[in-house]
Amino acid sequence: MNTTPVTSGTAAPAAGQQAPAVGSVAATAPDTIAQLSDVSIYYGSNHAVRDVAMPIAENQITAMIGPSGCGKSTVLRSINRMNDLIPGARVTGSITFAGQDIYSPQVDPIAVRRHIGMVFQKANPFPKSIFDNVAYGLRVNKMTDGLQDRVEQALRGAALWDEVKDNLKKSALALSGGQQQRLCIARAIAVQPQVLLMDEPCSALDPIATAKIEELMNELVNDYTIVIVTHNMQQAARVSHSTAFFSAELDDAGDRFGHLVEFSDTNKLFSNPADSRTADYISGRFG
Ligand SMILES: Nc1ncnc2c1ncn2[C@@H]1O[C@H](COP(=O)(O)OP(=O)(O)OP(=O)(O)O)[C@@H](O)[C@H]1O
Secondary structure, eight states: OOOBOSSTTOOOOOTTSOOOOBSOOTTSOTTEEEEEEEEEEEETTEEEEEEEEEEEETTSEEEEEOSTTSSHHHHHHHTTTGGGGSTTEEEEEEEEETTEETTSTTOOHHHHHHHEEEEOSSOOOOSSBHHHHHHHHHHHTTOOTTHHHHHHHHHHHTTOHHHHTTOTTSBGGGSOHHHHHHHHHHHHHHTOOSEEEEESTTTTSOHHHHHHHHHHHHHHTTTSEEEEEOSOHHHHHHHOSEEEEEEEEEOTTSOEEEEEEEEEEHHHHHHSOSSHHHHHHHTTSOO
């Protein structure tokens, strides 16, 4: 991997090129692009998530499952420093990306978010044209050489090009919910990140649109590393290579906190979980 630091001066790659990797890889195994170690996340005085340790494997899909409030979205957002945008939120422990601690003071969170993009639960296109939505991040990141090509590539990558190529000037808000979510994926991949974080990307979609996104994820994983939070255990079982099962417990003071119960190969987690709490959850006895 390249050793470009995550600073605001990170050079933009040319159209068609993958963004350079960040940092040295000395501290991580070759197929581990990110590593969470002893991660705790606070909202003010609320120690909401405790002691999470898990790897994120490169060019694989990692799923995070667990009951509501166990901290899945909180952990997901910590992987690209989106929690920085929430007043009072704080992360301790370490999260490395390509061997570099993304919370180190030298690291620019905006550069982190260009390398580690995000797609949200509810499609959130800007009230702009389809073209301008995809071009948005490219313009912000000054990646405007070959802009038309970059937009086309991103829309092709998100399996949306054929449906919109004759209407690029149309408002993104006129697209269907599933198309809007694929547009948001196109917007995220346009700046050529290495990791895509997806927070329940199908929860607002019907089964057909959901199937399209799952199919798309299977294609995207050839070029990107994907981490998905999902409430849908079947979805996690269908699409992911590894699964992290989170749960929530009460501490001695009666405060509720989320933690990682089990992380393993998806097939193993669903067929032969190591922890009885995982077994209870996946069999529907809890949650
Ligand atoms: N912006 C926030 N400000 C304060 N507390 C928050 C915030 N977001 C989450 N929390 C708290 O952190 C804990 C974990 O919430 P989080 O949304 O990460 O869980 P989750 O597993 O993703 O839940 P769900 O499946 O319902 O989306 C909860 O106690 C929640 O109240």
